[in-house]
Amino acid sequence: MSIFPAISVIAHLALLPALLSLRSSETAGAREFSIACALSAIAIALLTAATSFSVPLVAIPGHAAMTAAFFAILLGLRRLVDQSVSIGFCATLAFAAAAAGLLVDLGGQDSFGVRMFVIAGCGAALLVVIGLPILDGGAREKPAFRAVATGLLAVALTGLVHAVGSAPEASPDAPFSAAALAFEFSLAFLQIFFLPALFVAVILTIDNRVIASLRTMLARDPLTGALSRRALIEDGERTIADCLARHRPAAFLQLDLDYFKQINDHYGHACGDMALAHFVETVSAFLDGRGIFGRIGGEEFGIVLPDHTEERATAVAEAICRAVRDTPVGRAHQRIRLTVSIGIAAALAGDTIMDVMIRADLALYDSKADGRDRCSIARHRQVDASARALAAAAAQLREADTHREQLRQTA
Numbered sequence: 001m002s003i004f005p006a007i008s009v010i011a012h013l014a015l016l017p018a019l020l021s022l023r024s025s026e027t028a029g030a031r032e033f034s035i036a037c038a039l040s041a042i043a044i045a046l047l048t049a050a051t052s053f054s055v056p057l058v059a060i061p062g063h064a065a066m067t068a069a070f071f072a073i074l075l076g077l078r079r080l081v082d083q084s085v086s087i088g089f090c091a092t093l094a095f096a097a098a099a100a101g102l103l104v105d106l107g108g109q110d111s112f113g114v115r116m117f118v119i120a121g122c123g124a125a126l127l128v129v130i131g132l133p134i135l136d137g138g139a140r141e142k143p144a145f146r147a148v149a150t151g152l153l154a155v156a157l158t159g160l161v162h163a164v165g166s167a168p169e170a171s172p173d174a175p176f177s178a179a180a181l182a183f184e185f186s187l188a189f190l191q192i193f194f195l196p197a198l199f200v201a202v203i204l205t206i207d208n209r210v211i212a213s214l215r216t217m218l219a220r221d222p223l224t225g226a227l228s229r230r231a232l233i234e235d236g237e238r239t240i241a242d243c244l245a246r247h248r249p250a251a252f253l254q255l256d257l258d259y260f261k262q263i264n265d266h267y268g269h270a271c272g273d274m275a276l277a278h279f280v281e282t283v284s285a286f287l288d289g290r291g292i293f294g295r296i297g298g299e300e301f302g303i304v305l306p307d308h309t310e311e312r313a314t315a316v317a318e319a320i321c322r323a324v325r326d327t328p329v330g331r332a333h334q335r336i337r338l339t340v341s342i343g344i345a346a347a348l349a350g351d352t353i354m355d356v357m358i359r360a361d362l363a364l365y366d367s368k369a370d371g372r373d374r375c376s377i378a379r380h381r382q383v384d385a386s387a388r389a390l391a392a393a394a395a396q397l398r399e400a401d402t403h404r405e406q407l408r409q410t411a
Contacts, residue, residue, distance in 0.1 A: 006048070011196035012041035019199060022206050032076030033202050039069035040195050047164045063098060066164070070094035070157050073198070077153060080205065081136075081146045097154050101161020114162070115183045121159015122186030122194075124152040129197045133204040156194060163190035221295040223273055224280040232294025236304035237353045239292060243306050250347040251313035253291075253303040254360035255283070255320070258339045258372040260299035267336065278329040279338060286323045290316075302357065310346040310377060317342040317375035325373065339373035346378075 016037050022030035046062030071094035078085055219231035243250035264272040287293055292304040305313050321340055328335040343364030345356045359378035366376035
């Protein structure tokens with residue numbers, strides 16, 4: 001009795017808890033692959049027992065379990081890569097792969113055609129195992145990748161049916177050749193490593209998606225969908241550095257919604273949240289991908305504009321003021337008019353994004369002091385410690401002005 005099938009069963013049982021943990025997170029395809037892993041372990045155990053102890057009747061439930069495992073694998077792949085094939089097609093393909101594998105098995109190991117089919121199955125299995133985590137994003141975007149992955153998986157599963165009933169050891173009397181070595185390797189890989197490796201690839205693919213999703217969540221403000229402050233600064237730093245290195249212009253706009261605390265006090269924080277989301281939607285629609293738009297904090301936002309001179313950035317800022325002014329938030333019976341003040345700063349040689357943001361913040365205070373609902377251009381000055389202190393003071397003054405305006409309104 002060979003120990004190789006036992007190694008495969010043990011590997012399945014070791015991977016099952018990891019798949020079950022992914023299933024609890026409701027990740028697409030995790031439930032189907034968990035079922036497939038359990039069914040595969042049962043099938044391999046039954047088929048190994050039928051071969052080792054010469055009990056043909058045991059092979060019947062073994063092949064049934066293997067066919068069901070194929071079906072679950074195809075269903076899991078269907079959900080994992082968002083493939084729009086029917087469940088009936090997956091069932092037909094699973095049955096066809098199992099039936100083809102049985103027909104190949106009837107041909108024995110000495111047939112040249114059988115050997116080539118097993119080698120082809122091993123090659124398809126390797127491509128699926130290696131390519132699934134690497135090409136996951138492309139497979140979801142391109143239907144051709146999904147179709148190729150399904151076809152390769154079907155070929156690999158067909159070769160697996162023959163492999164699970166065969167011993168991977170070569171006969172000592174058989175002449176050595178490259179083809180014989182390739183066949184023995186393919187048989188051993190399909191029998192021992194293919195399904196465990198496939199489930200490892202699935203786990204890696206799902207983990208990559210979870211990590212990508214978490215990165216997206218961290219990079220986006222959960223309320224408005226704009227970039228977070230950290231993502232805005234990181235992306236903006238790279239963009240400004242690239243523009244300056246290529247001697248191209250870049251600019252930064254700092255935006256602050258006018259009288260936002262008054263909106264919160266008069267209409268409630270839920271309405272204030274709706275106003276923020278509406279503002280981001282309005283500005284994003286206007287920009288249409290022309291800049292990097294993020295939320296700095298509260299009602300303050302920033303936009304990095306690559307390839308924009310100070311004049312072009314000013315034209316963009318004025319257009320944003322008009323767009324925000326002309327699109328109030330709320331329903332017809334309760335429309336809240338929004339306005340925004342904007343500070344504009346062009347990037348200078350040697351600037352970091354923080355330098356540009358500080359100058360834009362000082363210009364924003366000028367917009368607030370001049371009556372709001374307007375934009376102001378920062379003076380070209382180097383940012384030193386006094387400028388940083390002045391920027392912090394400007395932010396405090398804006399907050400104090402807003403508070404005084406609220407008191408005047410309620411008086």
